[in-house]
Amino acid sequence: MIQISESTKLIQPSKIRKMFNKALEYDQVLSFTLGEPDFTASENVVEAGCRAIREGQTKYSANAGLLTLREAISSYLKRTEGLEYDPVSQIIVTPGAMGALYLALKTILNPGDEVIVSEPCWTNYIQQIQMCGGTAVSVQTDPKRGFDLDVEAIRSAVTDRTRAIILNSPCNPTGAVASREALDALAQVAKEFDLAVLADEVYKHILFDGAEYTSLASLPDMVERTLVIDSLSKTYAMTGWRVGFAAGPAEVISQMTKLQENTSACASTPCQWAAIEALNGPQTHLAHMREQYRIRRDYVMDQIASIPGLSCSKPQGTFYAFLDIRQSGLDSETFAMRLLEEEQVVLVPGTAFGEFGEGYIRLSYAASMESLEQGFDRIAAFMGRCHG
8 A cells, every 4th residue: 555644644635625626516606716817818828829839839948947938027027026137047937836936945944944924825835835844834914904914923923943934915815915014024024034035926916996016025135035926827817827937046046946857847838938928918908807806896895895794804906805704603614614505605714724814704706797796695695694
């Protein structure tokens, strides 16, 4: 019999996927679970990918990715954030941002090293830290301030084993955008304790109400200790294309490239050609998607306000709403399972995003208005029974 390692047994299936899979047992399900745009990539991007296949651009690329794509990423980061990275030595293309995050953690962590994460957070952070032999140290964000970072709590969590901080802004699942004040304070903590920061920026272009994005790497003396991690998945509706990247100090990128050589070799080459077109081509598709998300966000917030027992901090970005369901009298997992069983609406329990997610439910509004309208009719009916 093949034995399973103890370290593998520690890794738990995502509760997001658990709810998604459970929903397959029902016939009239409305699912608001996955963090995936309901749009497809724009036609010019699709054509670029198809053209690459037709023209035989299907061989391995360099382990760090096509240089042409790395040059496009370098120009993109300069254009959007004012950051300058050498495409030859300071950028790596990976199979999605998840690939970049894993390689980064594997590169910097020794067994027992600690990484601070702000919860509620994307659960894969904690799992990947464990997979790389590290220990995740969770710090609660402040729901009274729209889930902004609690930098003093982060400072208090630093020990002599702390190696890095993970920053996700705009945040999955809360939709919070870290304030400039919090970012400045976080940068001071990183410099004071000589910590690396892994900045997950995958939602940075999905912002509302004039919110502005500031990359931590753009703050004074932070570029050398920040690893920018990004993806084309959300910005360009390319989730299944699996193209992400990391930009940072050359010594870190070179080690990540060495590891990638021994795992996936490289990201899919035709998809890399499509990514070049996404970054260099017209950005009208992104603008259209962002406006549609804003319309849906506003509708979702209006609906939540109209249902007794529900409340929600207004998301400044992403396509998620993190609903406070504590007045229902149900814990998060019970709420999610009963909503599915009684109304065939699938949401994700807040505990999928760490222990501090208890009392909340995540709803993805990357769904059609028709689905959202039907979904909130059913949620209102369910809450009427719970709260009535």
